[in-house]
Amino acid sequence: MIVSGGVPVDIESRSYGAVHSDYTYKDQPTYSIISLQGDLIECADGKLGQSLRLTPPGDDPVLLMLQPGNNYALPTPASGTHWYVATPDAPLNTVRGFDALYAWVPPGMGAGTVFCHAFSPKEAGWLIVSDADGNELASLESDFNEPEALMFRLRTTAPEGSLIKISLLKPQNPDWTIDDAKVWLGPELPGLVAPSLKAADGIAAIARRVGIETDWTPLCDFETENPFTTIQWSKPVPEHAELPAYDVGLSGEQSFGGGNSLRVQMRFPENDEERSQELKLFTKPLPMEGVRQVRFFLYGDGSGRKIIVRVRDESQEHHYCSVGVIDWTGWKAVVADFQNATTSIAGGDENKRIDGPTGNVVIQLQHTTGNALESVLYIDDLSVRMGGAQ
Structure with missing residues (x-):
């Protein structure tokens, strides 16, 4: 996740034992604050089942990273201007789906792909891509036991690029339940998603700062x-x-x-x-x-x-x-x-x-x-x- 400096972030480290009575994970969550140039600014250890507040120093955006292997950590920045990383190498881990995340399609691109891969078998999801006005562009309901791509095509394009909305909802099939899943954008798109349209307007600028290039000819x-x-x-x-x-x-x-x-x-x-x-x-x-x-x-x-x-x-x-x-x-x-x-x-x-x-x-x-x-x-x-x- 990329957050603005000086903005507090509350991280809830949920214990899986609260959901699954037969076992509890023993992880001790570790969080790192890293500059967009790759320098480690701060590192903090949390406790499973408890919340932790981190406040990145300064004013510049920074990368907040949860150490791989930790589970069920839900970061909530105090500001709505933040972005989640969702690339093939660093997919976004989601819990029980999400109603709306927004991505930016660069100028010159009329189509793109969104990938999903579920964590558990026998569960599923309904992946939907819409335009900024909520008009559905493509959808796919699947168990996502293997990584699957949903391809979408824009109805119109704009010189400054276009915004899309991505949703992962409960399946329409009544016998299926929504699964926790990894979601990422195809390599043709900047691998960042935002919680609001306003934050998504900043994806082009923040992508360049983290080395995600969009200047294709x-x-x-x-x-x-x-x-x-x-x-x-x-x-x-x-x-x-x-x-x-x-x-x-x-x-x-x-x-x-x-x-x-x-x-x-x-x-x-x-x-x-x-x-x-x-x-x-x-x-x-x-x-x-x-x-x-x-x-x-x-x-x-x-x-x-x-x-x-x-x-x-x-x-x-x-x-x-x-x-x-x-x-x-x-x-x-x-x-x-x-x-x-x-x-x-x-x-x-x-x-x-x-x-x-x-x-x-x-x-x-x-x-x-x-x-x-x-x-x-x-x-x-x-x-x-x-x-x-x-």
């Missing part, structure tokens, strides 16, 4: 144009072989933010002598300078194929970033972090920078023994973050 939305002008296999295919084969083109079958996306179909023979193959999709030269990150949305098929994102800069220097395997079904943001992640570089002027004024984005989809013989994937909303030191 769109390259292609795949509505009318396919920028991937060169497509090739990594290994030669016999001249008259029917397989492997690919089919790549714009499609309205699936889309993330608009009406179309790029459909990528790959097919492989059952008895393939090649144990591995790779389909490489090269964009035409696109405007870019000092690229730090590349992001696109991929509709996965759970095929386990490995993805590598490459950027070829103006000097023909190649920057490679592995972004994992396709272990999900549905839409998900894929981010290649050339600034912070481990990358490899080859060729060009060897200055280890992605130089412009133009460059090519290459998406490499690998096939190995054990992968499905056919995949249909969809790619949408390609964008980059540029500028700054590399």
